[in-house]
Amino acid sequence: MSERKRRPTMLDVAALAGVGLKTVSRVVNSEPGVRPELAARVRAAIDQLNYRRDANAATLRRLGRKTQTIGLVLEDVSNPFSSALHRAVEDAARERGVLVFAGSCDEDAERERELIGSFRERRVDGIIVVPASHDHTYLHDERRAGTALVFADRRASHLDADSVVSDNRGGAKMAVRHLLGRGHRRIGFLGDLPSISTAQERLHGYVQALESAGLAVDDDLVRAGLHDPDAAARAIDDMLALPEPPTAFFTGQNLCTIGGVRALRRAGRERAIALIGFDDVPLADMVDPAISVVAQDPQVIGRAAAEQLFRRLDGDASPAVHRVIPVSLIPRGSGEIAP
Amino acid sequence: MSERKRRPTMLDVAALAGVGLKTVSRVVNSEPGVRPELAARVRAAIDQLNYRRDANAATLRRLGRKTQTIGLVLEDVSNPFSSALHRAVEDAARERGVLVFAGSCDEDAERERELIGSFRERRVDGIIVVPASHDHTYLHDERRAGTALVFADRRASHLDADSVVSDNRGGAKMAVRHLLGRGHRRIGFLGDLPSISTAQERLHGYVQALESAGLAVDDDLVRAGLHDPDAAARAIDDMLALPEPPTAFFTGQNLCTIGGVRALRRAGRERAIALIGFDDVPLADMVDPAISVVAQDPQVIGRAAAEQLFRRLDGDASPAVHRVIPVSLIPRGSGEIAP
DNA sequence: CGGTGGGATGATAACGTTGTCAAGCAAACG
DNA sequence: CGTTTGCTTGACAACGTTATCATCCCACCG
Numbered sequence: 108m109s110e111r112k113r114r115p116t117m118l119d120v121a122a123l124a125g126v127g128l129k130t131v132s133r134v135v136n137s138e139p140g141v142r143p144e145l146a147a148r149v150r151a152a153i154d155q156l157n158y159r160r161d162a163n164a165a166t167l168r169r170l171g172r173k174t175q176t177i178g179l180v181l182e183d184v185s186n187p188f189s190s191a192l193h194r195a196v197e198d199a200a201r202e203r204g205v206l207v208f209a210g211s212c213d214e215d216a217e218r219e220r221e222l223i224g225s226f227r228e229r230r231v232d233g234i235i236v237v238p239a240s241h242d243h244t245y246l247h248d249e250r251r252a253g254t255a256l257v258f259a260d261r262r263a264s265h266l267d268a269d270s271v272v273s274d275n276r277g278g279a280k281m282a283v284r285h286l287l288g289r290g291h292r293r294i295g296f297l298g299d300l301p302s303i304s305t306a307q308e309r310l311h312g313y314v315q316a317l318e319s320a321g322l323a324v325d326d327d328l329v330r331a332g333l334h335d336p337d338a339a340a341r342a343i344d345d346m347l348a349l350p351e352p353p354t355a356f357f358t359g360q361n362l363c364t365i366g367g368v369r370a371l372r373r374a375g376r377e378r379a380i381a382l383i384g385f386d387d388v389p390l391a392d393m394v395d396p397a398i399s400v401v402a403q404d405p406q407v408i409g410r411a412a413a414e415q416l417f418r419r420l421d422g423d424a425s426p427a428v429h430r431v432i433p434v435s436l437i438p439r440g441s442g443e444i445a446p
Numbered sequence: 447m448s449e450r451k452r453r454p455t456m457l458d459v460a461a462l463a464g465v466g467l468k469t470v471s472r473v474v475n476s477e478p479g480v481r482p483e484l485a486a487r488v489r490a491a492i493d494q495l496n497y498r499r500d501a502n503a504a505t506l507r508r509l510g511r512k513t514q515t516i517g518l519v520l521e522d523v524s525n526p527f528s529s530a531l532h533r534a535v536e537d538a539a540r541e542r543g544v545l546v547f548a549g550s551c552d553e554d555a556e557r558e559r560e561l562i563g564s565f566r567e568r569r570v571d572g573i574i575v576v577p578a579s580h581d582h583t584y585l586h587d588e589r590r591a592g593t594a595l596v597f598a599d600r601r602a603s604h605l606d607a608d609s610v611v612s613d614n615r616g617g618a619k620m621a622v623r624h625l626l627g628r629g630h631r632r633i634g635f636l637g638d639l640p641s642i643s644t645a646q647e648r649l650h651g652y653v654q655a656l657e658s659a660g661l662a663v664d665d666d667l668v669r670a671g672l673h674d675p676d677a678a679a680r681a682i683d684d685m686l687a688l689p690e691p692p693t694a695f696f697t698g699q700n701l702c703t704i705g706g707v708r709a710l711r712r713a714g715r716e717r718a719i720a721l722i723g724f725d726d727v728p729l730a731d732m733v734d735p736a737i738s739v740v741a742q743d744p745q746v747i748g749r750a751a752a753e754q755l756f757r758r759l760d761g762d763a764s765p766a767v768h769r770v771i772p773v774s775l776i777p778r779g780s781g782e783i784a785p
Numbered sequence: 786c787g788g789t790g791g792g793a794t795g796a797t798a799a800c801g802t803t804g805t806c807a808a809g810c811a812a813a814c815g
Numbered sequence: 816c817g818t819t820t821g822c823t824t825g826a827c828a829a830c831g832t833t834a835t836c837a838t839c840c841c842a843c844c845g
Binding site for chain 1 (some may be wrong): 451452453496498499500501502503505506513515522523524525526528530532533536540541546547548549550563564565566567568570587590591592595600638704707708711727728729730734735
Binding site (some may be wrong): 121126127129130139141142145164166167168169170172216276 | 822824825826827829830831832843
């Protein structure tokens with residue numbers, strides 16, 4: 108192993124180039140007013156030492172005090188929705204030379220606070236958060252200190268902040284109307300934890316679509332609080348065992364959809380009972396029957412959230428903006444089965 | 447909008463608590479030697495001001511000079527393999543209070559260097575990289591300056607660094623032998639860009655399995671350089687049009703597998719021609735026939751890479767370690783079709 | 786009762802950089 | 816020829832924190 112060498116500093120570069128410290132600083136930051144010949148000498152020294160400025164030290168002294176760093180709180184960096192959103196944020200950030208800290212909070216409010224606390228300590232310029240908690244007043248001081256804050260996928264609670272969300276209610280209505288239009292009258296609903304605002308909105312959409320069609324909501328056909336495929340599959344099993352079982356399902360979330368499809372296959376009813384899921388699923392078109400979904404657009408959400416964040420960082424101080432991103436129904440087969 | 451307030455510093459806390467700066471520092475870092483009564487006063491002031499230490503300033507002066515930050519270079523944060531690896535790294539990092547910068551380089555060597563350059567500027571303690579480039583000598587100085595470095599999924603080139611990779615060759619052999627065992631003699635190979643070392647290794651495994659079964663490799667049945675589903679699908683179309691078409695395919699990568707399945711379905715041959723893919727695909731069990739795969743374990747790779755990184759950060763200076771993570775064949779149907 | 790030792794406390798330097806400002810110098814001007 | 820102007824250059828302070836070390840106070844010892 109080679110010996111450990113101290114990292115070169117601006118002072119080392121200055122000494123090697125035979126110039127003052129500040130001249131090196133000027134060259135590194137491409138400030139004007141350095142004779143080309145001197146600048147060249149400095150650049151040669153930088154190359155020779157493989158010098159790289161310490162961004163943390165630079166930010167410390169700099170006036171605007173921007174770290175060129177943002178934090179991103181996701182439900183789970185490894186789930187398809189989160190990671191697509193992450194990628195969109197990364198791309199928008201890259202265009203500005205901004206680096207992204209990402210973290211997962213698994214629907215845990217405590218973990219959300221921890222993560223944001225860590226971001227705070229690192230003095231990120233802004234935070235995009237898919238919130239797990241339901242009270243964001245704790246972020247008030249941080250915003251006042253200048254950290255930009257945008258909520259994605261779900262709105263803020265008790266805090267007046269920008270948000271970018273999917274049209275959850277509208278998408279749910281669209282799905283249920285699609286099923287009603289095919290003649291279904293008994294439609295089961297599987298949803299995520301009711302504490303999650305999007306799950307609530309999708310349930311509302313389901314209820315509204317039924318009611319505006321003059322149908323009553325049958326509590327036996329509504330199951331919330333399902334956060335994994337197995338729970339969803341069991342819920343479907345239960346409903347299929349009812350005296351008057353549903354002829355169609357609307358699954359209000361990714362994992363519910365997967366669990367639902369599995370349960371229907373297991374029961375051999377996948378060609379007899381209709382199903383539409385909220386949020387697209389990879390390879391949904393390869394399954395038989397292919398899965399009809401209401402697709403969200405995590406990329407658009409991420410891009411819009413990042414752009415809003417950067418607008419705030421650039422000084423926009425207008426009132427909070429709430430953007431709603433449209434969703435689209437993709438009919439692939441499973442949602443077009445007649446009762 | 448409320449007016450913008452300066453962020454409180456240790457000096458503000460000290461003034462409010464009526465103590466010296468260093469005493470606050472001691473309390474914040476839980477150093478011993480502060481009278482409990484004084485410490486309580488300081489903590490009260492911290493709460494009142496909602497003070498949070500500036501980690502960047504702290505690291506600047508601190509001796510060990512650790513930022514509690516690592517960088518992660520992935521192919522694409524939004525692809526399932528990368529994001530599963532990411533999550534495993536995040537979890538290992540969280541246990542140590544370390545935050546993760548993640549970035550995508552899309553197989554672009556230039557982008558890899560840019561990303562690592564940005565990490566370098568932020569003085570990350572270590573870097574985990576799924577490399578896109580093929581010459582890592584440029585990282586030599588950085589390692590000498592104390593930055594830990596671990597390669598994941600693919601090994602380093604021209605640099606003696608730790609790595610954690612899948613058993614690519616072994617997995618490919620396993621898949622091809624599985625097909626040979628079912629009686630297949632003409633097995634097509636679809637692979638990723640030959641510049642990627644894992645793609646090479648998988649091709650080698652394919653070749654070795656055939657040769658050790660006494661079969662010659664038919665160049666018409668080998669197609670590399672496929673990096674998206676469409677290209678893979680076209681390659682399958684081509685091979686199926688041969689006078690003596692293959693009776694089975696081994697697809698050496700995720701996207702090739704998806705393209706392959708699509709092509710076989712389009713040709714109506716999905717129940718007649720066998721297919722095994724390298725790397726698992728979400729919902730592979732829902733497709734008909736379900737897709738047999740050689741599954742990698744991105745979580746184990748990520749966890750192992752992170753642990754190795756932290757071992758280095760803790761001072762382990764032993765020679766470079768190369769870990770090979772086993773893969774497993776998951777027979778689901780598509781790989782068990784007889785010729 | 787003076788001296789000594791140990792624990793608590795804070796003044797000050799230092800980390801690597803940028804902001805401020807004064808000095809140096811050559812060209813241009815009166 | 817002296818003064819002004821404008822440009823280049825570097826000395827020094829400052830950012831928010833931690834490291835070092837001196838000081839203070841009190842208990843204890845001889």
